[in-house]
Amino acid sequence: MPSTASIERLAAILSSDRFLTQPEALSAYESDGLTAFRTRPLGVAIPETADEVIALVRACRDTGIPFVARGSGTSLSGGSLPVSGGIVIAMNRLNRILRLDPEDRVAVVEPGVINTQVTAAAAPFGLHYAPDPSSQSICTLGGNVAFNSGGAHCLKYGMTSNHVLGLKAVLATGEVVEWGGPGRERLGPDWCGLFTGHEGLFGVVLEITLQLLPRAECFHTVLAGYRTLEQAGDAVAAVIAAGLLPGALEIMDALALEAARAAVHAEYPPGCEAVLIVELEGPRETVAEERVRLESILAAGNPVAMRPARDAAERLAIWKGRKSAFSAVGRLSPDFIVQDGVVPRRRLGEALRRIAALSQESGLRIANVFHAGDGNLHPLILFDGRQPGALARAEAVAGSILKLCVEMGGSITGEHGIGVEKREFLTDLFSPDEVDVQKRIRAAFDPDGIANPGKMFPGTGAPALTHHGLHPLEREGVIFRE
Amino acid sequence: MSAPLRPQTLAELAEAVRSAARIVAVGAGTKPRLSAVEGTRLSTAGLTGLVEYEPEEFTFTARAGTPLRDLAVALAERGQYLPFDPPLVAAGATLGGAVASGLSGPGRYRFGGIRDFILGVRFVDGAGRLLRLGGKVVKNAAGFDVPKFLCGSLGRFGVIGEVTFKVFPRPVSALTLRLYAADPVERLKIIRALGRSRYEPEAVEGVPDHCDLWVRLAGPESALAALASEILTRFPGLREAGTEDPLEVLRELSWAAASDTWVKVPLSPDHSVAFTTELAALDGVSHQVGAGGSVGWIAIRESASVPAVRDLLERFGLEGMTVRGDAPLWWARRPRPAIESAVKLALDPCHRFPPLDS
Structure with missing residues (x-):
């Protein structure tokens, strides 16, 4: 444990009401969106300025006390799980949009700004910030940068990294760096690209320059119901083969539909076992032409029903059902684990059949909601944590799903990151040399291993897996696990 | 100069890197200043061809030495393309050279540049290890994003052997x-x-x-x-x-002469005004503003104009990179943070690849 003098040095940086050490105050920070893990930190620092963050990181460097930066704590991979004997740096008060430049379509924000606040600020100028993780109404951009968050529009628009133009950060060495800026082009290696997705292992981001995109003039959203999941998958393949580039392509299976019906009274065509949502966007003339093509492609796939949204309200209703599916599953089961794997799109059908087989073998129900456009699966494994061994069985199924994603040429995470949850699977994806080179890069940024230690790399001080049920905000349907 | 190393397989690539104390990777040499450094030349000319192409996945994987024009033909047959318009395709530029140079063309305006389409890479680090980072699927958050990092890395951190890219359907x-x-x-x-x-x-x-x-x-x-x-x-x-x-x-930079010195200058749109005003006033210099004011290109015909160009960049806080011609690689480069040298050392511990500043 660090000495009292060391802790006092950290505490002295902030006023006493912004350095929490009382057990009751710390308990709120013990866990994040991955509620199966819980660790009590030594203290929680609540800085209000970038200079305070820099001073905290430098004091951690000098005293060897590890730190974990945290935004809203929505990480689904346990990325912001505290480190025992370390502090949490709560970034929520660095929440100012420093500059919004509609002319050059750029926003400069502090890391505690909430994802949707950027689009809200940009909307009056006809602009938006594209990445839309499902927790976007609460997750912070600092967390989005740390984990390279995704969303429902990644095939066309990419992930967080594709929208970060510049960064200012304090590294674990105490060095403050600035890379990139408002321009779209740069020289030399892509430092912003390397930093985005660092999972908190390099340091703490202080300022983020984001690109804003013009909001599409026109959207056309179609919901198609199918008798089988496979038919829905085939429809996706047909849309892609036709050369269309929809903004979003999403599938929900029967169990997910049942949940959405129960939770938000979403209406789906009777008799369908799977629903496909396709959204086209662009100038009205382009959408008018493409919607005709889309509808003939979908009709050829023999859907039970096809429902184009006739207005903005109907479009919102379709998305509400989709975005609520995860918390809705909470109504079907006391607990669930959401997995985040990627398979090549052409192997979606095979992946889903194998997931169904795992469900049968384990006796655990699995709902599937996924970003079909980019092959990003989100199987929800339902279990009852009150039954002894149920969590372990669910974890085992989750692990098998990740392994099948790797085997099929995909990835163990599309958008949640490795964090604590998947670090034992890192070696399924990377050879020892490949893990080593990443450790070397990490050591360049953080030679003492004080920035979010115990994450991403396997076998480093595993916290106990315990069962704590749904995140309170998840129960209320504020945040969603995907 | 002795004949360049010319590996035919990725295993030979790793071996070639280990065989010399100083390695300078070269593709087709369409951007010669980027590799105009002392060292044993390693040509990717033997590393060619599509390894995998899955049109329905919007992805392909190809060897670094594959000419972009061959890729463009293969993609066009399936109605697809690289939306970021890598430059110098007709001139023979290779895929690996496009990544290492980090250059994008006019199409980068709509969906982003080369760094926005790279998904995965196999490369050899300074320790001579063949490594695969990133992935082959369009969405992936596993591990550090080394593929993106290598865009613009100029062979200073590793030699690229194979790359996976996202592609899009070509508009009709x-x-x-x-x-x-x-x-x-x-x-x-x-x-x-x-x-x-x-x-x-x-x-x-x-x-x-x-x-x-x-x-x-x-x-x-x-x-x-x-x-x-x-x-x-x-x-x-x-x-x-x-x-x-x-x-x-x-795309081919053919508005400039092959004998000109070509300099890429990242801009923000407001800089585009001074950039054009000042360069138009100089003799023996041509220029172009691209990607909605995000990039400027300078083509210097007469070396007498070099000081005036340097002065212009310094006054406006702009940086430049020489792609072709006999000029220093970097123009008006700002001081480099210590971490950049530390990461260089992490990937290239024995200084096998060229230094960052030359």
Whole structure:
């Protein structure tokens, strides 16, 4: 444990009401969106300025006390799980949009700004910030940068990294760096690209320059119901083969539909076992032409029903059902684990059949909601944590799903990151040399291993897996696990 | 100079890197200044071909030495393309060279540059290890994003052997408008208006040594006609006639002479005004403003103009990189943070690859 003098040095940086050490105050920070893990930190620092963050990181460097930066704590991979004997740096008060430049379509924000606040600020100028993780109404951009968050529009628009133009950060060495800026082009290696997705292992981001995109003039959203999941998958393949580039392509299976019906009274065509949502966007003339093509492609796939949204309200209703599916599953089961794997799109059908087989073998129900456009699966494994061994069985199924994603040429995470949850699977994806080179890069940024230690790399001080049920905000349907 | 190393397989690539104390990777040599450094030359010319191409996945994997024009043909057969328009395709540029140089062309305006389409890489680090980072699927958050990092890395951190890219369906038709601008201020106004418009242009490019803009629209033919006529009622201009794509001179940098010194200068749109005003006043210098004012290209014909160009960049806080010609690699480079040397050392512990500053 660090000495009292060391802790006092950290505490002295902030006023006493912004350095929490009382057990009751710390308990709120013990866990994040991955509620199966819980660790009590030594203290929680609540800085209000970038200079305070820099001073905290430098004091951690000098005293060897590890730190974990945290935004809203929505990480689904346990990325912001505290480190025992370390502090949490709560970034929520660095929440100012420093500059919004509609002319050059750029926003400069502090890391505690909430994802949707950027689009809200940009909307009056006809602009938006594209990445839309499902927790976007609460997750912070600092967390989005740390984990390279995704969303429902990644095939066309990419992930967080594709929208970060510049960064200012304090590294674990105490060095403050600035890379990139408002321009779209740069020289030399892509430092912003390397930093985005660092999972908190390099340091703490202080300022983020984001690109804003013009909001599409026109959207056309179609919901198609199918008798089988496979038919829905085939429809996706047909849309892609036709050369269309929809903004979003999403599938929900029967169990997910049942949940959405129960939770938000979403209406789906009777008799369908799977629903496909396709959204086209662009100038009205382009959408008018493409919607005709889309509808003939979908009709050829023999859907039970096809429902184009006739207005903005109907479009919102379709998305509400989709975005609520995860918390809705909470109504079907006391607990669930959401997995985040990627398979090549052409192997979606095979992946889903194998997931169904795992469900049968384990006796655990699995709902599937996924970003079909980019092959990003989100199987929800339902279990009852009150039954002894149920969590372990669910974890085992989750692990098998990740392994099948790797085997099929995909990835163990599309958008949640490795964090604590998947670090034992890192070696399924990377050879020892490949893990080593990443450790070397990490050591360049953080030679003492004080920035979010115990994450991403396997076998480093595993916290106990315990069962704590749904995140309170998840129960209320504020945040969603995907 | 001895003949370059010429590995034929990725295993041979790793072996070649281990075989010499100083390694300089070269592709087709279309951007010669980037590899004009002392060391044993390692050519990727033997590492060619598509390894995997899955049109329905929107992805392909190819060896680093594959000429981009071969890839463009293979993609076009399946109605796909690399939307970021890597430059110098006709000149013979290779895929690995495109990644290492980090250069993108006019198409980067709509969906982003080369760094936005790279998904995975196999490369050899300074310890001579063949490593695979990133992945082969369009969405992936596992591990540090080394593939992105290597975009623009100029062979200073590793030698690229194989790359996986995301591709998009090629729009069914395209057309180019030329919009008139009397001066760079008016050009900036048009750039900004288009940036927030409903038109979703593919490219917004300055005409070389001129204030007019080329605006390229892509999509279904009937939609383009309507969009084009609306744009031309808002901004004076014309529709470029003929089947040739006028932007081809920009992709090939053929508006400049091969003997010129070519310098890439990242800009923000507001800098584009001074960039054009000042460069237009210099003798023996041509220039172009691209990607909606995000990048400037300078082509220096007469070396007497070099000090004036350097002075211009310094005054406006702009940095430059020489792609071709006999000039220092970096122009007006800002001080490098310590972490950049530390990461260089992490990937290249025995200084096998060229230093960052030359």
